[in-house]
Amino acid sequence: xxxxxxxxxxxxxxxxxMTLLIIGVxxxxxxxxxxxxxxxxxxxxxxxxxxxxxxxSINLFxxxxxxxxLSTFMKIITISSCTFVMLSSNKYIQIISINKIEYPxxxxxxxxxxxxxxxxxxxxxxxxxxxxxxLALYVLASFNRDHLPSSESGxxxxxxxxxxxxxxxxxxxxxxxxxxSTNFFIIRDSLTQDSYGLTFGIVFIxxxxxxxxxxxxxxxxxxxxxxxxPTSVTTFFAILPxxxxxxxFIRFLYVPFLNLIEQWQIIIIFLSIASMLFGAIxxxxxxxxxxxxxxxxIGHMGYALAGLATxxxxxxxxxxxxxxxxxxxxxxxxxxxxxxxxxxxxxxxxDDLSGLSKNHPLLAFSFLIILFSLAGIPPLAxxxxxxxIFSAVIEQSMYFLAVVGLLSTVIAAFYxxxxxxxxxxxxxxxxxxxxxxxxxxxxxxxxxxFILLYFxxxxxxxxxxxxxxxx
Amino acid sequence: MNFPILSxxxxxxxxxxxxxxxxxxxxxxxxxxxxLALFVSSANFILSIYxxxxxxxxxxxxxxxxxRSWIKGFVNYKVGVDGISILFIVLTAFITPLCxxxxxxxxxxxxxxxxxxxxxxxxxxxxxxxxxxxxxFYLFFEGGLIPMFLIIGIWxxxxxxxxxxxxxxxxxxxxxxxxxxxxxxxxxxGTTDVxxxxxxxxxxxxxxxxxxxxxxxFAVKTPMWPFHTWLxxxxxxxxxxxxxxxxxxxxxxxxxxxxxFSVGLFPLASEYFVPLIYILSLVAIIYTSLVALMxxxxxxxxxxxxVAHMGFxxxxxxxxxxxxxxxxxxxxISHGLVSAALFLxxxxxxxxxxxxxxxxxxxMVSIMPKYAIVLMVFTLGAVGLPGTSGFVGEFLIxxxxxxxxxxVATIASIGVILCAAYMLWLYxxxxxxxxxxxxxxxxxxINKTEIFILTSLVLPIVVFGFYPExxxxxxxxxxxxxxxxxxxxxxxxxxx
Numbered sequence: 004x005x006x007x008x009x010x011x012x013x014x015x016x017x018x019x020x021m022t023l024l025i026i027g028v029x030x031x032x033x034x035x036x037x038x039x040x041x042x043x044x045x046x047x048x049x050x051x052x053x054x055x056x057x058x059x060s061i062n063l064f065x066x067x068x069x070x071x072x073l074s075t076f077m078k079i080i081t082i083s084s085c086t087f088v089m090l091s092s093n094k095y096i097q098i099i100s101i102n103k104i105e106y107p108x109x110x111x112x113x114x115x116x117x118x119x120x121x122x123x124x125x126x127x128x129x130x131x132x133x134x135x136x137x138l139a140l141y142v143l144a145s146f147n148r149d150h151l152p153s154s155e156s157g158x159x160x161x162x163x164x165x166x167x168x169x170x171x172x173x174x175x176x177x178x179x180x181x182x183x184s185t186n187f188f189i190i191r192d193s194l195t196q197d198s199y200g201l202t203f204g205i206v207f208i209x210x211x212x213x214x215x216x217x218x219x220x221x222x223x224x225x226x227x228x229x230x231x232x233p234t235s236v237t238t239f240f241a242i243l244p245x246x247x248x249x250x251x252f253i254r255f256l257y258v259p260f261l262n263l264i265e266q267w268q269i270i271i272i273f274l275s276i277a278s279m280l281f282g283a284i285x286x287x288x289x290x291x292x293x294x295x296x297x298x299x300x301i302g303h304m305g306y307a308l309a310g311l312a313t314x315x316x317x318x319x320x321x322x323x324x325x326x327x328x329x330x331x332x333x334x335x336x337x338x339x340x341x342x343x344x345x346x347x348x349x350x351x352x353x354d355d356l357s358g359l360s361k362n363h364p365l366l367a368f369s370f371l372i373i374l375f376s377l378a379g380i381p382p383l384a385x386x387x388x389x390x391x392i393f394s395a396v397i398e399q400s401m402y403f404l405a406v407v408g409l410l411s412t413v414i415a416a417f418y419x420x421x422x423x424x425x426x427x428x429x430x431x432x433x434x435x436x437x438x439x440x441x442x443x444x445x446x447x448x449x450x451x452x453f454i455l456l457y458f459x460x461x462x463x464x465x466x467x468x469x470x471x472x473x474x
Numbered sequence: 475m476n477f478p479i480l481s482x483x484x485x486x487x488x489x490x491x492x493x494x495x496x497x498x499x500x501x502x503x504x505x506x507x508x509x510l511a512l513f514v515s516s517a518n519f520i521l522s523i524y525x526x527x528x529x530x531x532x533x534x535x536x537x538x539x540x541x542r543s544w545i546k547g548f549v550n551y552k553v554g555v556d557g558i559s560i561l562f563i564v565l566t567a568f569i570t571p572l573c574x575x576x577x578x579x580x581x582x583x584x585x586x587x588x589x590x591x592x593x594x595x596x597x598x599x600x601x602x603x604x605x606x607x608x609x610x611f612y613l614f615f616e617g618g619l620i621p622m623f624l625i626i627g628i629w630x631x632x633x634x635x636x637x638x639x640x641x642x643x644x645x646x647x648x649x650x651x652x653x654x655x656x657x658x659x660x661x662x663x664g665t666t667d668v669x670x671x672x673x674x675x676x677x678x679x680x681x682x683x684x685x686x687x688x689x690x691x692f693a694v695k696t697p698m699w700p701f702h703t704w705l706x707x708x709x710x711x712x713x714x715x716x717x718x719x720x721x722x723x724x725x726x727x728x729x730x731x732x733x734x735f736s737v738g739l740f741p742l743a744s745e746y747f748v749p750l751i752y753i754l755s756l757v758a759i760i761y762t763s764l765v766a767l768m769x770x771x772x773x774x775x776x777x778x779x780x781v782a783h784m785g786f787x788x789x790x791x792x793x794x795x796x797x798x799x800x801x802x803x804x805x806x807i808s809h810g811l812v813s814a815a816l817f818l819x820x821x822x823x824x825x826x827x828x829x830x831x832x833x834x835x836x837x838m839v840s841i842m843p844k845y846a847i848v849l850m851v852f853t854l855g856a857v858g859l860p861g862t863s864g865f866v867g868e869f870l871i872x873x874x875x876x877x878x879x880x881x882v883a884t885i886a887s888i889g890v891i892l893c894a895a896y897m898l899w900l901y902x903x904x905x906x907x908x909x910x911x912x913x914x915x916x917x918x919x920i921n922k923t924e925i926f927i928l929t930s931l932v933l934p935i936v937v938f939g940f941y942p943e944x945x946x947x948x949x950x951x952x953x954x955x956x957x958x959x960x961x962x963x964x965x966x967x968x969x970x
Contacts, residue, residue: 397661416642
């Protein structure tokens with residue numbers, strides 16, 4: 004008998020999606036209702052996860068679905084950040100009139116796909132989750148269909164993503180062919196050192212996954228898609244798929260293929276260094292906030308990958324801490340962006356920030372700490388994120404990676420400083436509106452306080468993350 | 475556990491800053507805000523005096539220790555002071571209220587933000603001087619970049635953005651390498667606790683590399699030649715209060731770091747790199763003195779003189795003798811007072827005539843006699859005339875240097891003469907001569923507030939010049955112990 008307790012949240016989400024779809028279709032003008040109900044269903048599924056705490060890892064459906072500390076933690080942070088994203092972008096989607104019933108439903112489906120990805124312990128299941136997540140995201144990217152860049156970004160994302168999914172599937176089939184199974188445990192047990200086919204398979208899958216987290220050199224889609232999509236969807240893009248894809252990265256590399264670490268370690272190191280450097284350098288010349296944050300997120304993924312390259316539990320834990328802190332910083336950054344509104348128009352250029360500190364000191368201060376935190380300056384949370392990563396990296400004596408990573412933080416600091424310069428040093432423009440809805444204020448407050456006060460008790464996150472032992 | 479006096483010193487200004495930040499800002503309330511900031515910083519000064527008073531100079535161990543678990547199993551929040559660090563804390567707490575008073579004339583807009591930045595800065599700098607854990611030290615050391623970046627960038631002059639960026643990126647670049655070194659030390663020894671590291675020592679194989687990593691950070695912050703180029707830019711563009719903080723305290727963090735970390739943790743490497751330090755110090759002393767001679771901007775001149783004075787400090791530290799290190803600490807304290815005083819004096823002129831160029835002045839003695847007197851004291855203090863605090867430090871350093879290396883000491887002595895040349899020439903051009911410019915005639919002499927600020931700096935400069943005992947007594951035992959430990963370490967490792 005399969006113990007279904009632990010997948011109640013997935014089941015509930017699936018049912019909620021269908022119910023909400025029915026409500027949306029049969030009840031006229033129900034977009035607000037559906038939106039609010041979907042936030043509530045996210046909260047309920049979060050509560051369902053929290054109400055069945057696990058003591059040990061559990062495998063379901065012939066070992067293809069795994070519930071352990073890693074998946075539970077990642078599910079909790081994805082679902083809660085999704086809730087915050089939806090809370091903060093409520094007003095935005097009304098104003099640019101994309102508040103159709105499909106919007107929250109697509110978000111929820113993508114969410115469901117991600118949860119499946121996070122827990123998957125099998126190549127097929129992982130692929131199903133990935134596709135569910137991606138298909139919803141293609142539509143979301145082009146959701147503002149009257150706006151040309153939005154349609155363009157959706158199409159671009161679709162074409163490139165389909166290509167990478169193809170590569171990924173090819174990798175899956177290679178691995179299946181050489182190991183005889185799609186299940187991670189069986190692959191691990193049947194592993195022999197000298198099968199090149201498996202190595203090829205790993206490389207193809209890594210390409211597909213690197214595409215999803217937009218690591219260099221598979222990052223080309225990110226800036227365009229970030230810029231073209233509605234900002235609410237960009238927020239989503241910048242945070243959630245990365246958490247899910249990083250989890251799969253961890254599980255895929257460390258469960259079946261840990262013994263082949265010599266084969267993939269160098270690839271991860273390359274991806275990491277390339278992303279850190281490219282993200283830092285390419286962001287310097289940007290004029291749009293969303294493009295800038297796209298490059299910045301490329302760089303941040305480089306740091307998260309640096310933790311993965313170590314091949315140790317400490318490395319995985321540091322990556323997870325990194326992505327958690329990264330999530331708060333990005334949430335805060337986008338919440339700030341949602342506040343740049345004047346007469347029902349949103350401002351997305353870097354120059355629009357000019358002199359923000361004179362008219363909106365609190366908003367400017369939030370920007371300040373978020374940007375310094377993204378740059379990794381102590382005592383803000385971003386510093387600790389980098390600190391964990393580099394202490395894991397240096398533990399393995401990978402000094403080259405550490406030094407390159409830290410030098411690229413100096414380069415990256417330049418463009419964050421540029422934003423701060425514009426906010427604080429330049430002359431001010433017109434005021435922005437200040438009547439924001441509660442959800443937006445709440446998500447900005449939560450993320451800013453988290454970043455600012457993290458240093459008081461940094462152990463809490465490491466204590467949670469300590470339980471995650473994959474190896 | 476006793477009253478956590480060091481943590482209170484760190485926390486109190488931050489709390490004050492928070493209170494000021496969230497208080498409602500109206501233009502007519504500026505005065506209240508200022509008094510609040512003044513109250514907070516003065517209270518902190520009194521607390522620091524109490525700390526100095528209750529400090530026992532005869533014990534060489536760290537006192538007022540606080541040790542709390544912070545990042546579990548990794549880093550402890552550990553603070554404490556000994557004779558080496560306590561004076562810097564007192565200096566910081568002394569300079570900050572003066573900065574707060576001086577903002578009266580210099581800061582026109584966004585006074586509230588400025589006061590917040592200064593108070594946060596004070597907290598972080600006190601934190602630097604009393605942290606006894608490498609990670610905690612790094613946290614305070616780097617955190618100081620944020621308020622300083624804002625101080626230079628928001629309230630600076632024309633090229634403020636350029637100099638703020640230069641300041642930030644230079645120091646960050648130096649510091650990230652130090653972070654790599656700190657983490658490496660953790661993985662080598664299993665701790666980042668400085669006192670524990672002192673007792674177990676660090677593997678001589680890695681000392682040189684680690685020393686270089688720390689050096690890259692401290693050399694930028696000191697600043698040593700050739701990493702000093704950010705300093706003149708940052709100084710010229712910073713507002714008076716910012717310059718004062720920068721010169722008086724920020725530069726001392728690196729000198730302190732050299733003593734506590736470079737020499738303390740890596741004795742063998744320090745011995746090994748002595749020639750490098752000597753050469754860079756000498757170049758700094760001679761070259762920047764020559765550069766200072768040619769300056770037309772008063773603030774730039776003082777900034778270059780700071781580089782030269784810090785050259786003496788590094789020279790003194792790396793003699794590894796009682797006099798050398800004592801002299802370096804004395805020189806840092808004295809330079810903190812003198813350079814703060816000089817920047818404030820330039821600020822006085824700048825507020826009135828809005829120019830920092832030397833050629834715009836001349837003959838000020840006839841219209842600002844009181845100003846001429848105090849500036850005389852500061853100039854002589856910078857020159858190192860016997861009877862001012864500048865003399866004691868330079869004398870001790872040179873004495874130690876003569877013991878170690880005659881040639882180095884001789885060249886350094888030339889620096890003293892050069893210093894006298896540019897300072898006295900500056901004084902002559904600004905104060906003496908004929909009053910040519912008619913618009914200068916309308917200038918008023920220093921007012922009561924300025925007299926208060928400047929006299930409170932004249933007093934310690936003169937008092938410590940004639941009676942250096944309080945400072946030397948405080949540092950003596952700690953330094954003797956420090957050097958003993960250093961020599962034991964060297965002998966141990968050489969014998970191995």
